[in-house]
Amino acid sequence: MQRYRKIFSMFHTLYRLTTSFNRFDTFLVGVARLYEHSFGAEAVVLVCKWFPYSKFMRIKLKNKQITTKKGGISILTKIERSILEEDREIILNNRLIFPFIFSETIGGVYIKRRKAHFSDVEKKWFIAFSEQVSVAIKVIELFIEENRMVLNYIKSFSGFLAEYVPTSSIHYKGMVKLIRVLGKELGLSQKEIRSLEYATLLHDAGKVELPETLLRKQTPLTEDEVKVIRKHPLKGVQLIKDLGALKPVIPIILHHHERYDGKGYPSRLKKQQIPMGSRILAVMDAFDAMFFGRPYKEKMSLDDIERELRKQKGEQFDPKVVDKFLRILRKNSIRKHLNSLE
Ligand SMILES: [Fe+2]
CATH class of the missing domain: 1.10.3210.10 (Hypothetical protein af1432)
Incomplete structure (x- = not known):
């Protein structure tokens, strides 16, 4: 029972983070904390394409410390770059890696424990949850796109209005x-x-x-x-x-x-x-x-x-x-x- 409550709470928090979206970096930090908390991970790294530009955002959570980086591909480590290139999950005993794919790879997550192994159930949760994170990122991308379109429409319309x-x-x-x-x-x-x-x-x-x-x-x-x-x-x-x-x-x-x-x-x-x-x-x-x-x-x-x-x-x-x-x-x-x- 306890276990299912934990899964439900994870998905619910992700849903809340998505629907209350305001800033992309804050959203990713929220997701990173969720991975840390739900899987008892000692380190979490989230990388994601920073739309609408083809830049990257990298959130690293280690020993409760958060570091955020934004920039080109050079901000990513070799392992992180390979996550984006390989397009497949890597499930090891104390390391879980999942690429966020939605027609193309838009990012990925990497979580790590130093000693204790992830159980088989946790590995399944990790995959199911990461699939939902991919969907959430896509939803946010569409939301940002729509807002940009609306803002452009409003600005050109109000420019015309100011003349008329x-x-x-x-x-x-x-x-x-x-x-x-x-x-x-x-x-x-x-x-x-x-x-x-x-x-x-x-x-x-x-x-x-x-x-x-x-x-x-x-x-x-x-x-x-x-x-x-x-x-x-x-x-x-x-x-x-x-x-x-x-x-x-x-x-x-x-x-x-x-x-x-x-x-x-x-x-x-x-x-x-x-x-x-x-x-x-x-x-x-x-x-x-x-x-x-x-x-x-x-x-x-x-x-x-x-x-x-x-x-x-x-x-x-x-x-x-x-x-x-x-x-x-x-x-x-x-x-x-x-x-x-x-
Ligand atoms: Fe008026």
């Missing part, structure tokens, strides 16, 4: 640092922060569906024109709804014009009903407009911006988001960053 609707583009390069810091301070996960970054680039995408004359109009809008403009969050969602990787971005975009007091659009949501990403984006969008200025609006000083954000606390904006953001704005590193943008 110059008044509504956010200064992404300058703002991304603030978004990451604020998201982290508000307890968002890495995945949620990434969705927020995508939403920042795409929140006004729906405006490409609106007449250009309306978007460039300098005089006050009529009631009917306001109704048309207010359709842009929904139109933006329709543009991205078929892209699986952008699913978590949809609610952020749909509700980025809601107000904390419930007087926004399109759904008149209030307070915590509004997705956290949208509440953050609302503050960032307003900050961007005040800090960088808009064709119809002068730039404002940080003191004036602070006063304005405080005024809208609890009305347009979530007070908690405003408070955290104002605290971040006082940090020296952020001041320096903002000065470099001016």
Whole structure:
């Protein structure tokens, strides 16, 4: 029973490492520790091609010490290179070697015990588990590929958007640092922060569906024109709804014009009903407009911006988001960053 519990826990941990993937090196370190712990190995070496480049990553765990190397084939030892070339597992009494193969060899693992031998059952587990690690690495590769494609799509789309609707583009390069810091301070996960970054680039995408004359109009809008403009969050969602990787971005975009007091659009949501990403984006969008200025609006000083954000606390904006953001704005590193943008 104990034995099966151990196998189950190994596979479960691998699944958790894969689904919570954030960085490739952290993932490989997690897998190396899993080998060490599950097989009582004294040394574990994991080598893997470092995609999307044809470089390598090597994780070595010995006497609880971890060393990570990234680079060309020269970072691998002779044995490790031969693991990649031979394409077959090597099962000895105190050394187990398995190449990760998925149409081609993408890496391998080598575990070692100095004295005690691996039992036959452990050897079987090792092979079964290493096959799953190969699948997990492939899943992560596909995930990284998809994310790269999505990011390229978003960047080219938002570049086009900035030309078509110059008044509504956010200064992404300058703002991304603030978004990451604020998201982290508000307890968002890495995945949620990434969705927020995508939403920042795409929140006004729906405006490409609106007449250009309306978007460039300098005089006050009529009631009917306001109704048309207010359709842009929904139109933006329709543009991205078929892209699986952008699913978590949809609610952020749909509700980025809601107000904390419930007087926004399109759904008149209030307070915590509004997705956290949208509440953050609302503050960032307003900050961007005040800090960088808009064709119809002068730039404002940080003191004036602070006063304005405080005024809208609890009305347009979530007070908690405003408070955290104002605290971040006082940090020296952020001041320096903002000065470099001016
Ligand atoms: Fe908008």
